[in-house]
Amino acid sequence: MKEPLLERFIKYAKIDTQAVPDKGKIPSSEGQLELANIVVQDLKEAGVVDIRMTEQGYVYGTIPSNIPAGHPAYGRVPTIGFVSHLDTAMECPGKNVKPQIIKKYGGEDIVLPGNPELILKVDEEPELKKCMGHTIITSDGTTLLGVDDKAGIAVIVEMAHYFKENPDKLHGKIRIGIMPDEELGIGAENLDLKEFGADFAYTLDGGGLGEIDIESFNGYKGKITVEGYAAFPGYGKGIYLNATKILSEFVSMMKEEMWPQNCDGRQGIWWVDAFNGGVANAELYVYLRDFELEGIKEKEKLLNEIKEKLLKKYPKAKIDINISETYKNYKYELDKDKRVVQYAEEAMKRIGIKPIHHSVRGGNDSCHLCFSGLLSTNLFVGMQRMHSLKEWCSLQVMEKAVETIISLVNVWTEKSL
Numbered sequence: 471m472k473e474p475l476l477e478r479f480i481k482y483a484k485i486d487t488q489a490v491p492d493k494g495k496i497p498s499s500e501g502q503l504e505l506a507n508i509v510v511q512d513l514k515e516a517g518v519v520d521i522r523m524t525e526q527g528y529v530y531g532t533i534p535s536n537i538p539a540g541h542p543a544y545g546r547v548p549t550i551g552f553v554s555h556l557d558t559a560m561e562c563p564g565k566n567v568k569p570q571i572i573k574k575y576g577g578e579d580i581v582l583p584g585n586p587e588l589i590l591k592v593d594e595e596p597e598l599k600k601c602m603g604h605t606i607i608t609s610d611g612t613t614l615l616g617v618d619d620k621a622g623i624a625v626i627v628e629m630a631h632y633f634k635e636n637p638d639k640l641h642g643k644i645r646i647g648i649m650p651d652e653e654l655g656i657g658a659e660n661l662d663l664k665e666f667g668a669d670f671a672y673t674l675d676g677g678g679l680g681e682i683d684i685e686s687f688n689g690y691k692g693k694i695t696v697e698g699y700a701a702f703p704g705y706g707k708g709i710y711l712n713a714t715k716i717l718s719e720f721v722s723m724m725k726e727e728m729w730p731q732n733c734d735g736r737q738g739i740w741w742v743d744a745f746n747g748g749v750a751n752a753e754l755y756v757y758l759r760d761f762e763l764e765g766i767k768e769k770e771k772l773l774n775e776i777k778e779k780l781l782k783k784y785p786k787a788k789i790d791i792n793i794s795e796t797y798k799n800y801k802y803e804l805d806k807d808k809r810v811v812q813y814a815e816e817a818m819k820r821i822g823i824k825p826i827h828h829s830v831r832g833g834n835d836s837c838h839l840c841f842s843g844l845l846s847t848n849l850f851v852g853m854q855r856m857h858s859l860k861e862w863c864s865l866q867v868m869e870k871a872v873e874t875i876i877s878l879v880n881v882w883t884e885k886s887l
């Protein structure tokens with residue numbers, strides 16, 4: 471008997487797979503291997519073949535193409551990969567997860583029983599309002615739920631079961647890749663793309679119903695250094711030049727409306743950190759983020775204008791700004807083959823879901839995969855309030871994610887005819 475999606479998800483959620491920073495090895499926690507072993511078993515039961523689990527906890531598997539020789543699509547359907555991750559976030563505890571299951575949600579605020587002051591308020595959760603009558607899953611409020619990304623794994627296993635139970639539904643080769651330590655930013659980096667062998671991929675690591683991540687920020691990082699002049703302060707008149715003071719003025723001249731606390735949607739941002747200053751020298755890191763390269767250029771221009779103003783005021787100071795790219799918006803890559811996003815949209819529309827374009831205000835795995843040569847984007851699995859004690863999800867949205875990727879496989883097959 472196939473395990474129901476809810477039970478499968480809860481089974482995964484209960485295993486502590488929290489990532490541990492600076493561990494120096496992959497996976498960074500033993501629990502990830504424990505979960506990987508269970509996933510291997512579950513994939514086997516779901517008819518997945520060529521399953522290989524690596525020492526690091528990567529799990530690869532195949533649903534072979536079932537298109538018969540002689541069929542017009544035979545040999546023409548690209549290999550589609552689906553990717554999710556084993557580890558959970560580090561921001562709050564991940565051990566002893568006790569999921570709370572609320573059936574037939576009626577629109578009320580949800581109290582988290584292990585931490586009753588913590589309440590999911592309908593007013594603060596616009597997505598909750600859309601989930602009337604659903605089965606809502608939360609933690610008990612003392613840990614995260616782990617919906618990021620155990621929902622993604624459960625959705626992929628469920629899809630595999632569907633194709634096992636429906637051998638008449640023709641599809642090309644499907645590859646599955648489950649990775650460790652995504653939260654540490656090293657999961658996708660170490661995914662063996664040659665072994666994975668997908669032509670296009672989708673990560674299942676996204677938010678609300680219908681969301682498709684279509685782009686990420688362009689990320690730039692730079693160092694600003696100021697050289698002043700350290701003279702004996704008591705006799706400093708005319709010569710003493712304090713680098714820390716100049717750099718502080720620099721920061722205060724960076725437009726307030728472009729700081730993270732004031733921006734959302736598609737607005738770009740800048741911020742600084744690691745300010746280090748003495749009298750003679752001061753330095754800090756500056757970060758620029760924008761969906762458009764024009765926006766990055768504009769911010770660099772503004773930084774240079776601040777520099778020029780300060781040099782006028784302090785002609786004897788030296789100010790250097792060195793900025794370089796950290797990552798690029800993966801939209802530039804996806805634009806090379808628009809099918810990745812278009813087919814995902816079509817897959818959703820076919821099952822009555824309205825696709826919602828989502829711009830990721832950071833980098834993500836799709837970003838990494840795209841620039842490593844595997845065009846990919848991220849699809850919803852229903853996770854909400856990720857990385858917090860208030861993580862929650864709707865079972866029905868997770869079910870829609872399963873339907874979406876089945877539909878997506880169908881779209882890729884049909885379009886290859």
Ligand SMILES: [Zn+2]
Pocket residue numbers: 555618619652675
């Ligand atoms: Zn994730």
